[in-house]
Amino acid sequence: MQFFKGAFTRRGINLQRHFHPEPLLVTDLDLLSFDITARLTLSKTIGEAKSGTGKNAPKPLDRAIWVAGLMQLVDADGGIIITALRPSSTVRDTVRSLGVTAMSVDELDRWEATHLHKDLEDVGAHGPGAFAEDAHTRKSVKGEPSLERIYWFLRAEVWFLDTWQATKRLIGALGELRRYWTPEIDDDQAAALRWMYAEALSTLTLQLVVLVGRYQATDLRDWRTLVNDRLAEGPVPANNQRALADAFDKYLAHILRELRAPSAMTVESMGAFHPIPPEWTDGLIELISRLEALTGLADLPRQSDLVMTERLVRRRHENEAALAAVSSRAPEEFARMRRQIAAFLRGAVELPEAVDRALTT
DSSP states (O other): OTTTTTOEEEEEEEHHHHHTTSOOSOOEEEEEEEEEOTTSOEEEEEEEEEOOOSTTSOOHHHHHHHHHHHHHHTTOSEEEEEESSOOOHHHHHHHHTTTEEEEEHHHHHHHHHHHOOGGGTTOTTOSHHHHHHHHHHHHHHTTOHHHHHHHHHHHTGGGGSOHHHHHHHHHHHHHHHHTTOOTTOOSHHHHHHHHHHHHHHHHHHHHHHHHHHHHHTSOHHHHHHHHHHHHHOSSSOHHHHHHHHHHHHHHHHHHHHHTTOOHHHHHHHTTTTSOOOOTTHHHHHHHHHHHHTSSOGGGHHHHHHHHHIIIIISOSOOOHHHHHHHOSSOHHHHHHHHHHHHHHHHHHSOOOHHHHHHHHO
16 A cells, blocks of 8 residues: 555564564564655655454554554654554544554555555565565575575665665675576575565665755765765764774874884875775766756656566566556656666676666666
8 A cells, every 4th residue: 555655665674683682572564664755855654554353452542652652663754553443533533643544454445445456466566476475585595694694684674774874785785696696597596586686676776766865955065075984984983983093093103113114014004994985986976966867766766666576576577557556657767767777786796687687678
């Protein structure tokens, strides 16, 4: 429902992995949803589906208040609670002031009957087929540490990073996946790789659109420095890293003087710990400026999510009804945007031919 209402959505985002090793009773978010504003910023909504019909089960009001607390935990702007037990008008009005929309399964059924046409029931990253592919991937990568780490990064951690770190690590994940791609082999791991490529590319597209929004709201004289700093930093901010690096340079220079080391060695050692952005930083700066000149960017993440999943995971052509439901713009407009993203990625990581073709066709 959220996807076809215009949001970029994911289901079952794992919270226990995110907060590990701290124990957490809340296992996951049934719904994580992002609306892209006119300024290309994100408005985050979470959702939970609970029956509420058991004798001792929390009722709609309790569940809605619980979701309001969960919103604060994950810094969400809004929440949805869907229960089998119909919330009263009093409950709906009460929790609306908390930013929570309370609904029953009846309202969801009514929406589906009106809007979820047969051609939309199981397309892209949503529907029974998509859920099965996700489960298949999780099972296939179990026991392969690197792939399992990337899987859980895509299913949990990436959604709690700032957009700079998410972009940096998604590109790193794409490079890591290439090590496992063997074109001649079509087995369970190959299917899992296709799912992870589609997921990483869709999520990266969302992050790129947010970066375009940052670009539009930044003084262009500061933009290159900002990008370099934000991509160079890790858990420690770039300014703090530079301060530590300068202190280390002074310490090392003192040691080398005491040891009467050659001047050339002292010069070569300087700046060894200064933060350095990835080699593809200039390419990203150029990509963002090119995307900024295009219209329809707000629809790009959802359209790409549909197309990449259909082509890579479902291995079929995306149907026209689904494309029209995502955006009224011509598919070729989004294809041009993806070709620019593909051109950038070729300079940053090596893409398998099948993945490159899915992006550029």
